[in-house]
Amino acid sequence: MDHFLYRNGALHAEDVALADIAATVGTPFYCYSTATLTRHYHLFTEALSPLPHMVCFAIKSLSNLAVLKTLGDLGAGMDVVSGGEYLRAKAAGVPGSRIVFSGVGKTREEMRLALGGGIRQFNVESEPEMRALSEVASSMGVIAPITVRVNPDVDARTHEKIATGKKENKFGIPIARASEVYAEAARLPGLEVIGIDVHIGSQLTELEPFEQAYLKVADLTHRLRAEGHDIRRLDLGGGLGIPYERSNSAPPLPLEYGALIKRTVGDLGCEIEIEPGRLISGNAGILVSRVIYVKEGEGRDFLILDAAMNDLVRPSMYGAHHDIVPVVEPEPAIEAQPYDVVGPVCETGDTFAKARPLPPLAEGDLVAFRSAGAYGAVMASEYNTRPLIPEVLVKGDHFAVIRARPTFDEILNRDTIPEWL
Ligand code: LLP
Numbered sequence: 326m327d328h329f330l331y332r333n334g335a336l337h338a339e340d341v342a343l344a345d346i347a348a349t350v351g352t353p354f355y356c357y358s359t360a361t362l363t364r365h366y367h368l369f370t371e372a373l374s375p376l377p378h379m380v381c382f383a384i385k386s387l388s389n390l391a392v393l394k395t396l397g398d399l400g401a402g403m404d405v406v407s408g409g410e411y412l413r414a415k416a417a418g419v420p421g422s423r424i425v426f427s428g429v430g431k432t433r434e435e436m437r438l439a440l441g442g443g444i445r446q447f448n449v450e451s452e453p454e455m456r457a458l459s460e461v462a463s464s465m466g467v468i469a470p471i472t473v474r475v476n477p478d479v480d481a482r483t484h485e486k487i488a489t490g491k492k493e494n495k496f497g498i499p500i501a502r503a504s505e506v507y508a509e510a511a512r513l514p515g516l517e518v519i520g521i522d523v524h525i526g527s528q529l530t531e532l533e534p535f536e537q538a539y540l541k542v543a544d545l546t547h548r549l550r551a552e553g554h555d556i557r558r559l560d561l562g563g564g565l566g567i568p569y570e571r572s573n574s575a576p577p578l579p580l581e582y583g584a585l586i587k588r589t590v591g592d593l594g595c596e597i598e599i600e601p602g603r604l605i606s607g608n609a610g611i612l613v614s615r616v617i618y619v620k621e622g623e624g625r626d627f628l629i630l631d632a633a634m635n636d637l638v639r640p641s642m643y644g645a646h647h648d649i650v651p652v653v654e655p656e657p658a659i660e661a662q663p664y665d666v667v668g669p670v671c672e673t674g675d676t677f678a679k680a681r682p683l684p685p686l687a688e689g690d691l692v693a694f695r696s697a698g699a700y701g702a703v704m705a706s707e708y709n710t711r712p713l714i715p716e717v718l719v720k721g722d723h724f725a726v727i728r729a730r731p732t733f734d735e736i737l738n739r740d741t742i743p744e745w746l
Pocket residue numbers: 383386404427428487524526527528562563564565600601602603604639643699700
């Protein structure tokens with residue numbers, strides 16, 4: 326459920342008409358709903374209660390400071406994968422004690438930054454990284470709390486580009502080698518082993534792969550404890566999928582996911598951590614765009630929008646589906662017609678949808694891409710020197726621009742022409 330609904334024939338974000346936002350900020354723009362973000366965060370905290378837990382929002386899915394502050398103020402932790410994301414979490418007021426540092430290639434500078442500013446734990450992904458972290462921590466006179474990310478060799482049954490839990494993927498250490506790696510971690514002077522981390526992929530639409538992975542983590546917990554490690558925290562990653570197509574069957578609910586966690590690892594006496602991104606931010610955001618032209622094609626018409634693949638890359642990158650709806654509610658009797666929905670970028674890959682049934686649309690009409698909150702704005706680029714588009718946050722009946730559209734001067738001034746040219 327989200328808070329983007331038609332009211333009196335006009336699509337609203339909570340109590341604000343999207344056409345009003347478009348008139349103020351121009352198009353295209355991203356728009357997020359505070360109520361949806363809040364609701365989704367609470368679904369997870371309720372699903373995990375009464376287990377001791379922390380829901381760490383995966384910043385990579387949507388990293389605007391206003392969104393992070395919204396979630397941080399509710400008590401959310403943050404999962405970061407770069408020094409930049411770490412600084413975002415801090416700038417949004419989240420204390421280091423609620424920030425988890427994930428990622429396969431943390432640099433020594435990033436480790437120093439997080440150890441200096443405070444960190445809940447590092448999720449370490451390899452032996453070289455473990456040794457580097459121990460060195461950095463020792464040189465600063467501190468101890469780094471760590472989990473080791475294990476690769477459980479489970480097929481997440483999702484898009485190959487976002488599956489991470491198979492043994493051929495670059496993530497984590499093979500679970501079969503865990504004893505050896507934990508033994509070395511325990512010997513390193515700058516580290517304190519506190520738990521286990523696992524993450525098998527994103528946009529999972531079934532619980533079964535999670536179940537396989539978490540059962541392996543439960544086994545490993547017993548084994549590592551028997552080997553003398555004080556395993557007291559389990560980071561179970563993110564990855565729960567969202568319904569992108571309203572007409573399709575829905576993925577499992579957070580409540581069902583929570584029940585699975587309780588069933589598989591709930592009796593180990595560990596604090597549970599999860600790192601959801603998409604389920605919190607995905608359906609909390611939409612992308613609003615205007616039709617520039619309707620162009621007659623062979624067999625069907627092209628809807629040429631002012632948004633393009635540089636603004637929302639998921640369709641061209643993963644073949645992802647996003648529902649597209651008109652901002653003015655169509656009359657129920659109106660017959661849909663198939664359009665190829667495209668952007669103005671100069672490549673054929675700049676196609677959002679082919680033969681998508683939509684009510685008849687005309688130049689100047691507004692449309693909204695649903696489920697665009699996660700991996701939308703954060704993956705945008707300025708390809709074709711198209712400015713990054715604004716982000717807007719709605720709360721009740723008010724809205725604010727939380728990232729402004731840059732001017733062309735700002736964009737051009739980032740380049741420098743050397744004096745010798
Ligand atoms: N934790 C780790 C270690 C991750 O790598 C990820 C996502 C998450 C948590 C959050 O997963 P989520 O709950 O959002 O599924 N750009 C792609 C998705 C990339 C996911 C990368 N890792 C897309 O647009 O579908």
